[in-house]
Amino acid sequence: MDTSTARRNILARIRAGQGREPEPAASEREAAQAYLASRPQGPRPPMPADLVAHFIEQAKKMATTVDTVESLADAPAAAHRYLSELNLPTQAIAWQTLEALPWSGSGIDVEFRKPRDEDRVGITGCFCATAETGTLVLLSGPETYASAGLLPETHIAIVPASRIVAGHEEAFNLIRSERGELPRAVNFVSGPSRTGDIEQTIVLGAHGPYRVHAIVVRGA
Structure with missing residues (x-):
């Protein structure tokens, strides 16, 4: 809606x-x-020159699994490899912005629509990602529905290496410069959903995906 x-x-x-x-x-x-x-920025940790490597390192600390491919055309096969290795369903819903990728023959049956209750795998891109915390930044829109990365048990995100920025400050600057104003929803995704409310024991998948898998595309 x-x-x-x-x-x-x-x-x-x-x-x-x-x-x-x-x-x-x-x-x-x-x-x-x-x-x-x-406005002056507050103190920030120093960042290495290689933001891609730092993003991967930090994402893994947040329980995001990461794969790297050379081109966007390689992403569908990488997504299928991930699902097959974990014996997960190979039926998925995805953002409409990803429809041009070579899904045919990848082994994944993809529908480009919003998820329903029975959908277990959601595939998205990302507006950008932040190296400082290994975080995906997702902007909602008619073709980039927020529910695709929130409702399915498994979230696969395709992350162009050129869209990895240093921190949240750079992410918001990029939104303002490219979009002009914030969309309806801006979601910062740092690994699977989790909670420690019960006896301070971390439980994954509490109010969102059990798994987050990032496919970093070095040539995009």
Whole structure:
């Protein structure tokens, strides 16, 4: 369900109550951007030159499994290899943005739609990924539905190496520069879903995927 219109209407009513126009003027947006640019960043850990290697290292610490391939065309076969090695279902749903990849003959039966209750494997891309914490950054949209990486038990994410940035600050800067404004949902995925609520024992798959597998594409 797209709630973008409802969100705009709610914000417009708030702005009307403040005596402002329903939509922010260009000057307001510029002032907000200037404010963000002028704020000093807090202390951050030093980052190595090889962000891809650091992302892989940090992702594994968060229980994300990682494979690397040379091109996007290699990703479907890598996804099938992962599923087969764990004896997982080879039926999956995926983002529509991935439809052009060579899934035919990969061994995976892929449907490009939102997941339903019976779907066990979801395949997504990512807007970018952060090396500092080994985190995937997913933006929701008509073809990049957030549920694909949240509802199935197994989440496979295709990660172009060129989209791995240093940290969350760079990720948000990239969103602002390329999208202009935040979408309905921005999800930061750092490994499988987990909780330690019961006797401080970590349990995976508490309120999301049991498994997260990143396929890093070095040539993309």
